[in-house]
């Protein structure tokens with residue numbers, strides 16, 4: 001928890017009973033029963049960099065431009081389909097040409113270009 005707080009800031013890390021109450025499933029058939037799944041903490045990173053730092057926990061940088069394992073295909077896939085909390089993009093929001101250029105740019109650090 002201390003590590004999460006260091007990365008995203010203590011103000012974005014929630015562990016009090018009052019905070020965690022907001023994350024309980026109000027409609028769960030298990031509510032109030034011993035089997036009910038309860039969150040131990042809620043983390044609210046306020047930027048993509050912070051979200052990715054939490055997700056990859058030091059294994060990879062939170063800054064996508066610093067990654068060296070991206071291919072253009074993977075970037076295009078994530079942009080068109082979304083990933084986790086990132087929304088997918090429509091062709092009216094980013095054209096095929098724009099996305100190709102962006103995907104090649106982000107995959108620059110990767111040796112096997114396609």
Ligand code: HEM
Nearest residue numbers: 047048051052055064075078079083084085086089094102
């Ligand atoms: C076309 C533009 C974009 C591209 C190419 C792109 C690409 C990516 C990639 C490659 C990842 C890493 C996926 C992973 O390893 O999990 C990512 C994650 C993420 N992106 Fe984007 N992104 C774009 C736009 C945006 C925008 C506009 C937002 C915010 C409004 C956003 C928010 C996020 C967040 C929050 C994550 C972390 C998701 C997680 O928690 O797993 N992205 N994006």
